[in-house]
Amino acid sequence: ILGTFNNCSNGKTPWGTYLTCEENVNFNFGSIAPHQQSAEQKRYDIKGDKSYYQWEQHDPRFDIVKNPNEPNRFGWIVEIDPMNPDSIPQKRSALGRFKHENAAITVNKDGHVVVYMGDDQKGEHIYRFVSKNKFDENKPQQNRDLLEEGTLYVARFNGEFDALRGRGEWLELTHGKNGLTTEAGFADQAEVLIYARKAASIVGATKMDRPEWIAVHPDQSTVYCTLTNNSDRGSADQPVNGPNPRQDNSYGQIVRWHPLLGDHTNNEFEWDLYLLAGNPSVYHDARAGTSNVTPDNMFNSPDGIGFDAAGRLWILTDGKDSNKGKFAGMGNNQMLCSDPNTGEIRRFMTGPIGCEITGLCFSEDNKTLFVGIQHPGEDKAPSHFPAGGNSKPRSSIMMIHRENEKSFAE
Template sequence: MMIFARRAATQVGATTMDRPEWVAVHPQGQHVFCTLTNNKNRGVKENQPVGGPNPRAENHYGQIVRWMPTAGDHASNSFEWDLYLIAGNPSVHKDSLYGGSDNITAENMFNSPDGIGFDKAGRLWIQTDGNYSNKGDFAGQGNNQMLCGDPMTGEVKRFATGPVACEITGLAFSADQTAMFVGVQHPGEGGAPSHFPQGGSTKPRSTVMIVTREDGGIVGA
């Protein structure tokens, strides 16, 4: 069952999800967060109905689900869940679930949440690996990016925007939280014009960036 977990889950009627990616546990509680990147087949294929943590057909944007096990015991066979956010494009889909949840605005909108992780203070860092065409359903969403969310209030703010045609993925902190390490993967994929990170006429290269504050303080504080 450990090797064929997905097949075993199908046999017992488990809920199909919209492409689960990363999972992170809040450092000061029992809440678990999981990114559901997107799913073009939601509501299209018979075995992937709309409902529960997958509220939209042909889900282009993705969402983040969180759950809390009964009595805080992760060995429990029951739990409560909700959606921390539903990504979307409120500029294109106003007053629609495809515009995202209430904490998504034209200033912080994105698609395809992928990497997630917490810092010691409990801030949720969200990284994207999605459609950066800036056309149609994705108009105005820009390149892949990194955002910071408050699990208590639901507030989400954009922290960084990646270079052309890259994925933002990978997150680590120094022990004192004054340095953040962030991965920029395959900039310029598909032949998109990019010379990141060295500029000039150099070839684009995947990179790990170090982010620090000018005052030497804790990143994100």
């Protein structure tokens, strides 16, 4: 596969493999001399001059003048078998190419495997993949290539702005359908997948406020997605819409949808906003957030999410911790726990200054919660996490138990 990099979050398959998601791959490509990018390169934020990491200065592979198609090798989901050191990682191109944040996998009631994915950039989209073949727990080898063939879809949300709810539909991204033709610039299905963003725009997908993590409720009735923030919301190119109702969205929100008849392969769904993050200490309008956000639990930029076995939703943030202006009193990045039935939200922990809290994962018995503390200190005031004293700050993984050693699900 000639490498994988800028791996973000993940997904765990029912057959025991691990999905790693390639995100900001545009940081690695540029050109030594100024160059006019193609329309496709612009859509994927590939720069026509010096890149963020400047790899093109040292390896012509990453120079888009010399190798204009090299960026197309990246921006995929990669399937890895962690239990077999001899296995070869596979880029699952049927899931589309974009800035993958995570992959939320569920087995539908008819056996088809469904993968939900977000494209983490302002004004990009939410995707769904439905496998061609069905999962069979009695045939583990047969399951290994379930992500190799299937149909990719992108979401369109319809609804009333004031009610924060509505209906939606999944739009198929298949060559020859919905305007995805040779005349539109797609020679075949491979190009639809390589340029999934372009395809999503042509079929009329909804532009979202940076879709990040997606999680499926344990009872499979509902899917949740964090929309972390979007300073461009309200511009001519990105007007407010149902699930993205606030201009200059500094705080983010969580949208959820309910597949029609509980069928994750159904192309219709109903959606609502589970919460709007905000600062009720500073504002008393929509920027204060929904009623379940209070001065005691307020936060901004929800990023990671996941469910425990009891169906509680855990929310991790990667936002602004300046504690000034519109972010006054919000503290450092944090992890919260919420009840989807009542909407109640409680802060569980806060991280050290400058960090992102990420990588939520429960042990199989739900007695241990793992969470990552990423880049403590960053460009803020000095941090000495986790060792203290005068030590340098280090990213780390925390392991959390209840004092009574019981399950988090109790």
